[in-house]
Each structure stands twice: as structure tokens, then as C-alpha cells.
Amino acid sequence: MDEKRLKAPFSWDNYSDQPAQLKDKQYKKQMRQREFSSLFKTVVTAIIILPLSLIAMPFIKRKEIKTDDFFSMGVDYQREPELTLELLEELDVSTILIRLKLWELNTLEELKDFILKNKERRIILKILQDREHIEDLNLFEKDLRTIFEALHNHVDIFEIGSTINRAKWGFFSVDEYNRFYKTAYDLKEAEFPDAKLIGSGVIDFEYHFTAHTLFNFFKYKYDGIAALLYVDRRGAPENMQMSFNLLDKIAWLSTMVWMSPKTKHSLHITETNWPITKTAPYAPTSEHECVSEELYADFMLRYYLLSLASQQVDSLSWHQLIAPGYGLIDNRNKIRKRSAYDTYKFMIKNLKNAQFLRLDIKRGYYILQFLRNNRLLQIHWTLKPTTIKNDDFFEVYSMDGKLIEDEILSIGSSPLYIYIKDAV
Known part of the structure; x- marks a missing residue:
């Protein structure tokens, strides 16, 4: 891109999209x-x-x-x-x-x-x-x-x-x-x-x-x-x-x-x-x-x-x-x-x-709750990795959209989307 130089002593860094030091x-x-x-x-x-x-x-x-x-x-x-x-x-x-x-x-x-x-x-x-x-x-x-x-x-x-x-x-x-x-x-x-x-x-x-x-x-x-x-x-x-x-x-x-x-x-x-x-x-x-x-x-x-x-x-x-x-x-x-x-x-x-409902934080464990299309959606992550049971009424997705059907869910840095079946 042919870019006009900024007025000295300023110049633009095209690599990082910001002014140079x-x-x-x-x-x-x-x-x-x-x-x-x-x-x-x-x-x-x-x-x-x-x-x-x-x-x-x-x-x-x-x-x-x-x-x-x-x-x-x-x-x-x-x-x-x-x-x-x-x-x-x-x-x-x-x-x-x-x-x-x-x-x-x-x-x-x-x-x-x-x-x-x-x-x-x-x-x-x-x-x-x-x-x-x-x-x-x-x-x-x-x-x-x-x-x-x-x-x-x-x-x-x-x-x-x-x-x-x-x-x-x-x-x-x-x-x-x-x-x-x-x-x-x-x-x-x-x-x-x-x-x-x-x-x-x-x-x-x-x-x-x-x-x-x-x-x-x-x-x-x-x-x-x-x-x-x-x-x-x-x-x-x-x-x-x-x-x-x-x-x-x-x-x-x-x-x-x-x-x-x-x-x-x-x-x-x-x-x-x-x-x-x-x-x-x-x-x-x-x-x-x-x-x-x-x-x-x-x-x-x-x-x-x-x-x-x-x-x-x-x-x-x-x-x-x-x-x-x-x-x-x-x-x-x-x-x-x-x-x-x-x-x-x-x-x-x-x-x-989605409609935001609430945020719960307990000892570094985060749960956000939303209402989406009359379904309850929870999003879980934690700063201290742990596990929870994947209950029958859970429908669980990774943060990039993959369905997770494991019996035990690993909760950590990457949030999980958990839909609660028949919650509403």
C-alpha cells in the first residue's frame, strides 16, 4: 500500500498497524x-x-x-x-x-x-x-x-x-x-x-x-x-x-x-x-x-x-x-x-x-447463565482445572462448537457451553 509518511518525527509501522516508537x-x-x-x-x-x-x-x-x-x-x-x-x-x-x-x-x-x-x-x-x-x-x-x-x-x-x-x-x-x-x-x-x-x-x-x-x-x-x-x-x-x-x-x-x-x-x-x-x-x-x-x-x-x-x-x-x-x-x-x-x-x-441471566464465581470457577431460544445455557471455565460429571440432561459443546459426549467433563481454561435440556 502506498502510504503517505507521517509528519516527522512520527512514522507508521505497517507490520503492527500502529505508529512506530x-x-x-x-x-x-x-x-x-x-x-x-x-x-x-x-x-x-x-x-x-x-x-x-x-x-x-x-x-x-x-x-x-x-x-x-x-x-x-x-x-x-x-x-x-x-x-x-x-x-x-x-x-x-x-x-x-x-x-x-x-x-x-x-x-x-x-x-x-x-x-x-x-x-x-x-x-x-x-x-x-x-x-x-x-x-x-x-x-x-x-x-x-x-x-x-x-x-x-x-x-x-x-x-x-x-x-x-x-x-x-x-x-x-x-x-x-x-x-x-x-x-x-x-x-x-x-x-x-x-x-x-x-x-x-x-x-x-x-x-x-x-x-x-x-x-x-x-x-x-x-x-x-x-x-x-x-x-x-x-x-x-x-x-x-x-x-x-x-x-x-x-x-x-x-x-x-x-x-x-x-x-x-x-x-x-x-x-x-x-x-x-x-x-x-x-x-x-x-x-x-x-x-x-x-x-x-x-x-x-x-x-x-x-x-x-x-x-x-x-x-x-x-x-x-x-x-x-x-x-x-x-x-x-x-x-x-x-x-x-x-x-x-x-x-x-x-x-x-441470548439473554444474560447471571454470573457466579466461586474459588476461581466461573459459570455464566443465559436464556437462548427458551433453553438455559451455562458457560463454565475455571482457573484451577477440575472435572464434573456429564449428566444426562447436559448437551455440551467445546468453545469451537464440537459436541462433547464424554462421561467426565474436563473444566479448565477453555470455556465449555452446556445446554440444560428441558430446563424451561
């Missing part, structure tokens, strides 16, 4: 010094908001999540586009997330054509920034108007900006992002009132930045909050980070969304994955964080199940369908579906229109 340390130091007042506000806001939101966590309002909208898949409109369309049909995904780079607006017609081919699906469009558009907000407004004019009738949600707490993505402070988002919001209010904008775009468990995007004096509103809630550096999604597991992190984030006067009570996880071992240079992290393809499938499913069980996440977009270092499909030499592809497909088949 920003190596100019002197430049980073100067920019952070220039943004000291914003960084100070981030600290002060966090000191006030984070403890208050922790106290408020038990009082958060749960909501009923529409499972049809919950499952979302990230796709690249320029990477194997015809195959992507076939795979989306096969997976039966109703929502997709597409990324558009502001420095590649020459591909806008190509993007629009791809979106029109997915007109039956719900579209989330993530607009990726570069330093040029952050520094020149008039240019950003001009180019964003071009995007809105072409796509606002075809896109359900626009995500404005991404990964705002990593300097290599172009932002050096939350206030820089606040000005960036306000430009988009003002344009939407003046010319495209029906467009829905989500923002914040903080990556990882760094809620001091999130707090500043939710509590500030800028005059804008969000239609929902976007978070890139990676937990890959901690291994399994149930693992703790500063005494918080994935469910705790979601609850805390949702509480801040609930408390903020700047946003509707809508939370979207718009990017997460695990990097896959032995895929360098395509893996977006070091080999230390990478996992096997088998664990990748386990962790992906459990991340989705826990997020759905929280009943606080409106949509969860996996990053992404085709990517050698972290996707469901490896396209390096030929098209190869990883085991996670079948896992994702079977998850959608069973849960897309």
Missing part, C-alpha cells in the same frame, strides 16, 4: 514541558475523581445490554476486502469497527464503497489522528467535514481520536485531545446534528487520563465513551492489576461514565486483543507479552464473556479480523484461520440473541 526523546521532553499545565490538571482531576468514583462503584446502575449490538469486529477495508466481506457473513457479525487515518483521505471513496457493501451492519468508524491535524485544528475541521459529508448517513458512530495517552500517537496532553474533540463536536453541532460521536480513547488501565477527559471545563458532550481496555500485559483477563481484574476495571470505568456530566451512559471497548507468539515483527508488543494461539482463543472468549456479564459495556470490538500478529486470520503466506476464528464464530452463534 517515537525515538526523539528531546522532542518528547519539550512537548511535555509545553503541556505542563494540562498534565497538572490531569493529576489534580485524578486525585479528586478516582477516589470518588471508587466509593460510588457499588451504586452504579446496570443496564440490559443488547447482545446483537455487543459483539463487534475490527476490520481493515484495504486488507483482503473481498475476503473480509465473506468472513463477516460467515461469522454473522452485526457490528464492525473500521479505522480511517486522517493522512489517508485519498482512500475515502474506497472506504465508502466498503461501508456500502456492509450497509446491513452497524458501523463504528474510528478516526485516527496525526500530529499535523492535532496542531492545525482548521485543517482537522476541514478534513472532518469531508468525512462527515461523505459518510454521516452510513456510519452509526464516529470515534474521534485514539490512544490519546501514548505520545507516539500524537497527543502530549489531555487538553490537546480536548481541543481536538471539541473541534469535532462543534462541527457536528453546527452542520451534522444527527452524527453520534464517542471519544476519550484512553488505552490500558490509566484512568487518570480518562478522568480528565470526562471532567473538564471544555464545552462539549460525548454520545458515549470509547476505551481501549487492554489487559494483555497481565496475562489472563481474570488476573489482577493493582488489585483490579477485568470486571473491576469495567465497573470503575463505567462508574466514571455514569458520574460525568459530559457523556451519555454508554461505554464502548473499541480495541483489545492479545499478541500472538512468534509473529514478530507483526506482533504489536514484545515476545514477553505474546501468548500461544490456544491461549489467545481462551482469553478472547473469556474477555467477551466477562465484559458481557458486567452489563455495562454497550459494544466490544475485537482488534481485529485479519492481522498476522494479533488477528483471527493469519495472512502472511496464505489465508489461515486460527482456532480463535471458530471460537468467535461459535460465540456469536450462541450468544448473539
Whole structure:
């Protein structure tokens, strides 16, 4: 792909689909010094908001999540586009997330054509920034108007900006992002009132930045909050980070969304994955964080199940369908579906229109219960492998859809789907 180079000292890594490391340390130091007042506000806001939101966590309002909208898949409109369309049909995904780079607006017609081919699906469009558009907000407004004019009738949600707490993505402070988002919001209010904008775009468990995007004096509103809630550096999604597991992190984030006067009570996880071992240079992290393809499938499913069980996440977009270092499909030499592809497909088949009932956790043993087509579905996994009897009233499937008829069921890292016969 012929790609315009980002404004120096920034550059794009086509292998891992993200900006390359920003190596100019002197430049980073100067920019952070220039943004000291914003960084100070981030600290002060966090000191006030984070403890208050922790106290408020038990009082958060749960909501009923529409499972049809919950499952979302990230796709690249320029990477194997015809195959992507076939795979989306096969997976039966109703929502997709597409990324558009502001420095590649020459591909806008190509993007629009791809979106029109997915007109039956719900579209989330993530607009990726570069330093040029952050520094020149008039240019950003001009180019964003071009995007809105072409796509606002075809896109359900626009995500404005991404990964705002990593300097290599172009932002050096939350206030820089606040000005960036306000430009988009003002344009939407003046010319495209029906467009829905989500923002914040903080990556990882760094809620001091999130707090500043939710509590500030800028005059804008969000239609929902976007978070890139990676937990890959901690291994399994149930693992703790500063005494918080994935469910705790979601609850805390949702509480801040609930408390903020700047946003509707809508939370979207718009990017997460695990990097896959032995895929360098395509893996977006070091080999230390990478996992096997088998664990990748386990962790992906459990991340989705826990997020759905929280009943606080409106949509969860996996990053992404085709990517050698972290996707469901490896396209390096030929098209190869990883085991996670079948896992994702079977998850959608069973849960897309299911009604969540409850989650039970006891000594590291997890049971989710759903009602699907008037049948009770339980999903079991445990962090400490054990066995249970396969009763006559069980109909058991592996996470990739194989019927299991063994008398003794091995429960472990890979969740099992257990339908209870004649339960309703």
C-alpha cells in the first residue's frame, strides 16, 4: 500500500498497524514541558475523581445490554476486502469497527464503497489522528467535514481520536485531545446534528487520563465513551492489576461514565486483543507479552464473556479480523484461520440473541447463565482445572462448537457451553 509518511518525527509501522516508537526523546521532553499545565490538571482531576468514583462503584446502575449490538469486529477495508466481506457473513457479525487515518483521505471513496457493501451492519468508524491535524485544528475541521459529508448517513458512530495517552500517537496532553474533540463536536453541532460521536480513547488501565477527559471545563458532550481496555500485559483477563481484574476495571470505568456530566451512559471497548507468539515483527508488543494461539482463543472468549456479564459495556470490538500478529486470520503466506476464528464464530452463534441471566464465581470457577431460544445455557471455565460429571440432561459443546459426549467433563481454561435440556 502506498502510504503517505507521517509528519516527522512520527512514522507508521505497517507490520503492527500502529505508529512506530517515537525515538526523539528531546522532542518528547519539550512537548511535555509545553503541556505542563494540562498534565497538572490531569493529576489534580485524578486525585479528586478516582477516589470518588471508587466509593460510588457499588451504586452504579446496570443496564440490559443488547447482545446483537455487543459483539463487534475490527476490520481493515484495504486488507483482503473481498475476503473480509465473506468472513463477516460467515461469522454473522452485526457490528464492525473500521479505522480511517486522517493522512489517508485519498482512500475515502474506497472506504465508502466498503461501508456500502456492509450497509446491513452497524458501523463504528474510528478516526485516527496525526500530529499535523492535532496542531492545525482548521485543517482537522476541514478534513472532518469531508468525512462527515461523505459518510454521516452510513456510519452509526464516529470515534474521534485514539490512544490519546501514548505520545507516539500524537497527543502530549489531555487538553490537546480536548481541543481536538471539541473541534469535532462543534462541527457536528453546527452542520451534522444527527452524527453520534464517542471519544476519550484512553488505552490500558490509566484512568487518570480518562478522568480528565470526562471532567473538564471544555464545552462539549460525548454520545458515549470509547476505551481501549487492554489487559494483555497481565496475562489472563481474570488476573489482577493493582488489585483490579477485568470486571473491576469495567465497573470503575463505567462508574466514571455514569458520574460525568459530559457523556451519555454508554461505554464502548473499541480495541483489545492479545499478541500472538512468534509473529514478530507483526506482533504489536514484545515476545514477553505474546501468548500461544490456544491461549489467545481462551482469553478472547473469556474477555467477551466477562465484559458481557458486567452489563455495562454497550459494544466490544475485537482488534481485529485479519492481522498476522494479533488477528483471527493469519495472512502472511496464505489465508489461515486460527482456532480463535471458530471460537468467535461459535460465540456469536450462541450468544448473539441470548439473554444474560447471571454470573457466579466461586474459588476461581466461573459459570455464566443465559436464556437462548427458551433453553438455559451455562458457560463454565475455571482457573484451577477440575472435572464434573456429564449428566444426562447436559448437551455440551467445546468453545469451537464440537459436541462433547464424554462421561467426565474436563473444566479448565477453555470455556465449555452446556445446554440444560428441558430446563424451561
